[in-house]
Amino acid sequence: MAFESKIKTIEWIGNISRIIDQTLLPYEFKTVDIKTCDEMYSAIKDMLVRGAPAIGIAGVHGMVLAALELGEKIKDKKLFLEELNKKAQYLKSSRPTAVNLMWGVDKQMELAKNINGSIEEIIKNLKANGIKLENEDIEINKRMGDYGASIVPKGAAILTHCNAGALATVGYGTALGVIRSAYAKDPTIKVFADETRPRQQGARLTTWELTQDGIPTTLITDGMCSYFMSKGMIDMVVVGADRIAANGDTANKIGTYTVAIAAKYHNVPFYIAAPLSTIDISIKSGNEIPIEERSHEEVTHINGDWICAKEVNIINPGFDVTPHELITGIITEKGILKPDFKESIKNAFQN
Ligand code: MRU
DSSP states (O other): OOOOOOOOOEEEETTEEEEEOTTSTTTOOOEEEEOSHHHHHHHHHTTSSOSHHHHHHHHHHHHHHHHHHHHHHOOOHHHHHHHHHHHHHHHHTSOSSOHHHHHHHHHHHHHHHHOOSOHHHHHHHHHHHHHHHHHHHHHHHHHHHHHHHTTSOTTOEEEEOSOOSGGGSSSSOSHHHHHHHHHHHOTTOEEEEEOOTTTTHIIIIIHHHHHHTTOOEEEEOGGGHHHHHHTTOOOEEEEOOSEEETTSOEEEETTHHHHHHHHHHTTOOEEEEOOGGGEETTOSSGGGSOOOBOOTHHHHEETTEEOSOTTOOOOOBSEEEEOGGGOSEEEETTEEEOSSHHHHHHHHHHO
């Protein structure tokens, strides 16, 4: 059974993409209408829209916006496709780690190249495909939710890191989708949400999202997870992913690797919940995943205020890679993949 979430993070309406501005949460709920490809590039880069599947659909919508703009100026189809391809590369350069962005943009580019008809036909098809992929994202999350809920023990305390919720997808969520589906079956489950420094997606977004749905949630700081595991207070970990290599190594928000090590030490099952569009079978291992370097200000400041000596050195990778050996299973829309991940991932793509 699915537990409905009212949050729609990104939605195509007429000729615009409407997104929730996540930089304002939890203080203010505001949507923004994205009308051009440039605006979509900035919305992804500045993280108004964030989370791997959500930026995948943002890329899909960005391509429709690009096609609409180019269609106004260019009448030659070959030139139109060349210019659209430049926009595709531009959109893909907005953030490097989440492969869903590349997946969404490439899907639209492939479709555009394969349409035999006019530029108008291409635009019509890109729009229709955008709406289809948007709707599919929610369906896929609900399917993952059902698979995931089947392995959540009764009354479990589930730890999650960052925000892999409705806000990180079109709706419902991946890791939080599993939690929503589990809660629908068993309202005695509870959630521990890591704060997730430096940008605090756990504190700002996950607690906002889960408490909206009345799901019992306790906020902890990132360093507390092993303490609660050692006390037997965490039964399982479920997190999302930004890119999974063919061997199961998984990039997710910085700090996920630490949680996975703590979970292994304390024998707490550690699950990833992610759609197949997050799996990059073109790369053999996590070593090949590009890690986004983010602004130093995310570390030196909280809510605009300095929190450290101004002379200190800063380094701020946005993601880390959890080695596949630390992962109990990967919850996908095709079922729960188990080690050996090389085999189970290959099979998931074949069936
Ligand atoms: O930098 P962000 O906020 O885009 O990072 C998001 C995450 O790391 C999520 O955990 C991941 O994208 C999974 S979303 C379903």
